[in-house]
Amino acid sequence: MPKSATRIQQKNQAAIMTAGLEVFSQFGFRGSTLDQVADAAGLSKPNLLYYFPSKDAIYTALLARLLENWLEPLHQMNDAGDPVEEILGYANRKLTMSRDFPRESRLFANEILQGAPRIKDVLAGELRALVEAKATVIKRWIAEGKIKPVDPVHLIFSIWSLTQHYADFDVQVRAILGDTDPFDTAETHLNDVFRRLLTP
Amino acid sequence: MPKSATRIQQKNQAAIMTAGLEVFSQFGFRGSTLDQVADAAGLSKPNLLYYFPSKDAIYTALLARLLENWLEPLHQMNDAGDPVEEILGYANRKLTMSRDFPRESRLFANEILQGAPRIKDVLAGELRALVEAKATVIKRWIAEGKIKPVDPVHLIFSIWSLTQHYADFDVQVRAILGDTDPFDTAETHLNDVFRRLLTP
DNA sequence: TGCTTATTTGACCATCTGGTCAAAGACACG
DNA sequence: CGTGTCTTTGACCAGATGGTCAAATAAGCA
Structure with a gap:
């Protein structure tokens, strides 16, 4: 059985994850x-490598933790709920994540931009399966006339891109908006977009 | 007066820009x-540095060239044209750019993700001014009842994010779509999105 | 052809980078 | 307090990286 991590281990591992992120x-x-990561964590480089065997290990651990949370909001979309509200709810959850976890969003964006070398299998496996399952639900909603016809997979892409944009392109958004807080106005806008797209 | 570049200079400078991109x-x-850039350009590293003084110079040159083309499609939005068609036209031009110049899109995304250290002033200056000008036009269209009410700036953000997504997150999109070509179906979808959002 | 200029290269350098290691310091606990 | 374990560190290493330079080679042109 694995010995439970000591107080110091917990503190430092957490500090390293935060710094790595x-x-x-x-x-x-x-x-x-x-060195950057060690600096940000307030540790010396050899000390950092006492807790993680390599740079790669830190990065991989971060990605693993990220992927868990990443799929969660989509899972929560309930096929028994009200279609328009379920889809809007998903979009709003994703927008909230962009506001509260922008670094996670950017870490993911970076990995994808570089060709997703470490998570391509997750994308083509777990993620793809999840999207297809939800697409089936959406198709049923369309057939039942609960929402207007729309390509279900591209609808999901739209939710991703519109919400993650506010985290990934944060500097650009703020450069243009000035002092206005992006997220307040973004929420209203996204609700407009999806309501008009979907409400029959 | 600057001597015109020789045939070899033109060829090699172009090769370096392509490789750098x-x-x-x-x-x-x-x-x-x-070394990566030199390899991709088919040149030795010292030879590459014969044409550009530094790594930074190559990158900066690429960014400069990119920014020129980046704002162009938005400039083309004509305030005298039909509002819905003008906005859809802009979205379609951006989507075409994502298909034809995905590397440019990813270069831009990378720069923004890293905090846009080299182009923050362009964002807060030229880009912001352009967006504000176009937002004014869109507001007029709304006031005239030509399109439904919508936050003009977030509308522009939406066009950016929805179109660039297909270039920047290409691997993810393709992992999920499988063999289907993303852009064929994306075009229809985006037209749906913006038509339903805007048509009064 | 010969001569000038433009191009290419191998060898080299200082610095950075991921990672190692043995020794020193701090903790926990009887 | 003492002792065994956990934690931290300074010194170090091999390879990568951005960049330089003098010398060799190829073009261009009179």
């Missing part, structure tokens, strides 16, 4: 250095 | 190496 989400895997 | 768009500035 901060650094990797900004520069990507290859653009980040162990 | 290929490499930088995948790994970002810090994640890319001169």
Whole structure:
């Protein structure tokens, strides 16, 4: 049985994950250095490598933790609920994630931009299966006349892109909006978009 | 007066730009190496540095060229045209750019993800001004009842995110869609989205 | 052809980077 | 307090990386 991590281990492992998230989400895997991560974690480099065997291990651990949370909001979409509200609810959950976890969003974006070398199988496996399952539900909703006809998979892509945009392109959004908080106005806008797209 | 570049200069400078685009768009500035770029250009590293003074110079040149083309499609939106068609036309032009110039899109995405250190001023200056100008036009269209009420700036964000998604998240999109070509179905979908959002 | 300029290259350098290791310091617990 | 374990660190290493330079080679042109 694995010995439970000591207090110090818990603290430092958490610090490293946070630091890694901060650094990797900004520069990507290859653009980040162990020194940067160690700095951000307030540890020396050898000390950092006492807790994780390699740079890759930190990055992989981050990606693994991320993927868990990433699919969750889509899972929550309930095929027994009201179609328009279920889809809007999903979009709103994703937007909230963009606001509360922008670094996670950017880490994911970085990985995808670089060709998703470490998670291509998850995308083509778990994610694809989940999307297809939800697409089937959406198709049923369309057949039942509960929502207007729409390509279900592209609808999901739209939710992803419209919500993640506010995290991934944050600097651009803020450069244009100035002092206005992006997320307040974004929520209203996205609800407009999806309601008009879907309400029969 | 600057001597016109020789045939060899033109060829090699072009090769370097293409190679740099290929490499930088995948790994970002810090994640890319001169050796990679030199390899992709079919030149030795010192030879590459004979044409560009530094890694930074190549990257900056690429960004500069990119920004020119990036704003162009939005400029083309004609305030005297039919509102819905003008906005859809812009979205379609952007989608076409995502299909034909995905590396440019990813280069831009990488730069923004990293906090846009080299182009923040362009975003807050030229881009912001352009967006504000077009937002004014859109507001007028709304006031005239030509399109449904919508937040003009977020509308523009939506066009960006929905279209660039197909270039930036290409691997994810293809992992989910399988053999289907993303862009054929995307075009129909995006027209649905914007028509339902805007048509009064 | 010969001569000038443009191009290419191999060898080289300082710095950075991921990672190792042995020794020193801090903790926990009897 | 003492002792065994956990944690931290300074010194170090091999390879990668951005960049330089003098010398060799190829074009261009009179």
